[in-house]
Amino acid sequence: MEARDRLRELLDAVLDEEHRTLDDMAGSAYSSPYHFSRQLSRGAGEPPVAMRRRVLLERAAWRLRHGTSVTDAAFEAGYESVEGFSRAFRRAFGCAPSELSGQAAGQTAARGHWLPAPNGIHFHPPTSLWVHTQEQSMNPMAELMLEHDLADTRALLERAKGLSEEDYRHDRLPGHTVLSWDGEEASLAAVLEHQVRSKEVWLAAIEGADMPHSEGDDAASLLARHDRVAPRWLAAVRDIDRRGAWGDTLIDALCDPPESFVLSSVVAHVLTYGAHRRQLARQLLRAAGHDVDQGDPIEWLRGRAGVA
Structure with a gap:
């Protein structure tokens, strides 16, 4: 009983409106930041700063659906700008906060306000917490691979925006193909276009939508396409996991003739060839004389962990 009471004290310290930093939380719980973080991570399986950020985003989603403006939701959640809140x-959630506010709320009511959690601890309206003991969140390794693929793709597209047309479109690997049905990928432009289009096409198949139109393969257009498809792709995979649908079969009517695919194999396919194309893009950048990082998820995770 004492252990449960202490955990509740720690949770209260995390979620108190006045506690914006780890030092604030630890001070309220009469603990050092190190021991506070260690106790909560051990008891709840989630670092305090990450838990606070997640629960406040859940609260923001609930309030947006009930008429709170995006600006008010952003500042209530502790963000210094609407832009930063919108990105997070x-x-x-895989959608913009504006999609949950006002009249749009009715169109997205089927989506809950809970996010994947390792401990079942969630925001419960109007101001309390709910502990969902049966919850199983996505495997952290799978989540890491999905998020790294999207973030690394975006970083490469940002890098490509600064290249000359010659470097961007030069065929440095004539005749090279990654997948036979995709055709030649001899230039950086072709590799990056296929990287983005792969998610567009597979997402359309999962959603039962029409074959998406290619909207331009210059780096700026590809970046815009990526930013549209990335949150939808992440939300779709999380939904597959939430429903336990990894073994379900997809009948892809976009193929001629239609083919069937197991959903887990589709996600594995996208991640496998996505990783290959990202490293191929780096090879082409280096061949054009440009320095580029290794695309290592270890370094990416370290960098992300340093962001409050």
Whole structure:
């Protein structure tokens, strides 16, 4: 009983409106930041700063559906700008906060306000917490691979925006193909276009939508396409996991003739060839004389962990 009471004290310290930093939380719980973080991570399986950010985003989603403006939701959740809040919200929920506000709320009511959690601890309206003991969140390794693929693709597209047309479109690997049905990928432009289009096409198949139109393969257009498809792709995979649908079969009517695919194999396919194309893009950048990082998920995770 004492252990449960202490955990509740720690949770209260995390979620108190006045506690914006780890030092604030630890001070309220009469603990050092190190021991506070260690106790909560051990008891709840989630670092305090990450838990606070997640639960406040859940609260923001609930309030947006009930008429709170995006600006008010952003500042209530502790963000210094609407832009920063919108980026974090889109990464978490797979849609812009404006899609949950006002009249749009009725169109998205089927989506809950809970995010994947390792402990079942969630925001419960109007101001309390709910502990869902049966919850199983996505395997952290799978989540890491999905998020790294999207973030690394975006970083490469940002890098490509600064290249000359010659470097971007030069065929440095004539005749090279990654997948036979995709055709030649001899230039950086072709590799990056296929990287983005792969998610567009597979997502259309999963959603039962029409074959998506290619909207331009210059780096700026590809970046815009990526930013549209990335949160939808992440939300779709999380939904597959939430429903336990990894073994379900997809009948892809976009193929001629239609083919069937197991959903888990589709996600594995996208991640496998996505990783290959990202490293191929780096090879082409280096061949054009440009320095580029290794695309290592270890370094990416370290960098992300340093962001409050």
